[in-house]
Amino acid sequence: MSKNGWKLVWNDEFKGNEIDPSKWEYDLGGHGFGNNESQYYTNRPENAYIDNGKLIIKAMKEEYGGKPYTSAKLRTRGKADWTYGRFEVRAKLPEGKGIWPAIWMMPTDLEVYGGWPSCGEIDIMELVGHEPNKVYGTIHMGNPHFYTGGNYTLREGKFSDDFHIFTLEWTPSEMRWYVDDILYSTKNDWFTRKNKDAEKEPFPAPFNRPFYLQLNLAVGGDWPGYPDETTVFPQTFEIDYVRVYQPEDGKY
Template sequence: MESGKKCRWILGIITIGLSIMTGCGGGKLEQTEEKMEDIEVETLTNDTMKEPQNTVEDNPWQIEGYELLWQDEFEGNMLDTSIWNYELREPGWTNNELQEYTASEENVFVRDGKLVLKAIKTIDENGNDYYTSGKITTQNKKDFMYGKVSVSAKAPEGQGLWPAIWMMPTDESYYGQWPKCGEIDIMEVLGNEVNTAYGTIHYGEPHAEQQGKWVLTEGTFADDFHEYSVEWEPGEMRFYIDGNLYHTVNDWFSAVAGEDDKPYPAPFNQTFFVQLNLAVGGNWPGNPDETTNFEKAEFEVDYVRVYQKSEYDMNVTKPQQELRQPTEDGNYIYNGDFAESEDLSDDMNWHFLLAQNGEGSAEIKDGQLVITSLQEGDVDYSVQLVQAKLPMIKGNKYRISFDAYASQDRDIVICVSAPTAGWIRYFPDTTVTLSTEWQTYDFEFEMEEKDDPNGRLEFNLGHRGSTADVYLKNVRVEQM
């Protein structure tokens, strides 16, 4: 289509004659260099679009500005296989998850107008715990490009339970295997933290991600049904929970290592499909324990509704990266001298964090920051001080410096991480031994990865065998 024109969108379903692919990250397709070199953004041509199908009129589920593309209200007594596929997977297929995904009616069924994905714990022939669960997809049945997806669901509660509503591209190989192909996570809830829901996109090489979260002030996502939505447009995605906008992204990329980025908005300019699943265990939630009640391990879905606008403006450009400017003396750390007594619980400048059984507090006073640990926690970031939004530019050299001491001799770990680029390290995790006297510490490094406006300086005090207080002042990150 001509550049700058708007394309008239279908009200029916974009149908693509593709063979069934596996989910991204677990696929076995090989991507040839020749195919990647020939890639053009052609998924948006008239060849991939069909004539309008049935128009939805006076639909009670209609929303302003959109036409209903397809829906499932789960009103029957069994899964509608004209919409959904069962995805069968062995344990450990991805993310070190424990479950086997089956097509059993015990794991996937419709009850009282709700889809139920149920995780079941049994004992295998060797006497070990064995888990089964359900995963369904719309791949090659209800694929679409751009629109609004709304899902009403109720999450299960329990350590190691991990429900998800997410989207993957129909043709995973078009831009390359995960994460180059892209992924849209509309909802993820950890069963041990059911007051918090996450919306995330994954993309790029190296792996990059942008994640937002919504925390309930009352109740949990396991108490009742909540509506999780994403509005996916050519140059922006907006994530909602119960109509509340909590996460907006408009800057992403797809690339093969060592090559230029594919034309924006790749990889999110191709058809995707919807997936629903309930995982057990895995890298993020951790495994179930004795507190997990599998009698109630059910992920319930009331409806899935997908809408499209009648037209989308395809003439989008990638936003210019806004790089944080240093202070007048060249320091990229704001309030590095701790002259201001700021709120350490927000995301402005310094941020103090606790995780995984870490306990403690932090305070700015008398031109220094004091971190008091009550419990060291299970990981290095259990007690953590960070400052984000540090511009890291490929090829530049940087110096980190700070003054520090502790109430007793102890270690801390520092690094410059990449929270939106797969948590890779621009400056590696480095152990620093503190004494009871002020000392100045100085480190230099060269940025070797893709430009990133969101590097993060970290001071990690957790899981170091000590809860001794740590004192900091004169923190600097400067370009050499």
């Protein structure tokens, strides 16, 4: 499969009966994940499963592991990673106060540039549930922490109404974010350093080495806030496919 000069190198169409363990691992726990989140991520089929060709990540209101909600986080760490490429995910998003779905990437080796945030983080899509018609694309880096990005708002309706395609094109000199092939953000200036007193690493650090993909549905946290009486549970993050492309000619 090719697309505008990009060739498909990795994908999951979720056509089987179970989540493919050769492609995904679960990130487990209820430690807040650096954002004071309220969910406990499990590997139970109640929280992540395949249904009718879709990966379903479900957040539920239930006591588990000392947390008031359960959900799931899947990642390709240790199974697949990439330096540069086109990353495309077709998904239907949940909504509601305190609901926080994300498609994002972290470096396989966190310590090359000194841990987070200097190691870098690429957020392909995030939505905070009280803004159900807006998504964000962001990169994190630096020391002290610095981030930059953009956002896209639907002209009508919400991201929970239907499936949309969320895309990142990552090259050595630029990152481009799209919704349904509409370009909404471009970044070509970033930096990092291991500590506040260090010299800046040469561009394009920290985004010049392998990153793996993550899909998760958080509940609560510093950015989205926390569920209230208006939040309906369960909420589902439905992923139709994940596709990764590289240039057909092998050049960027």
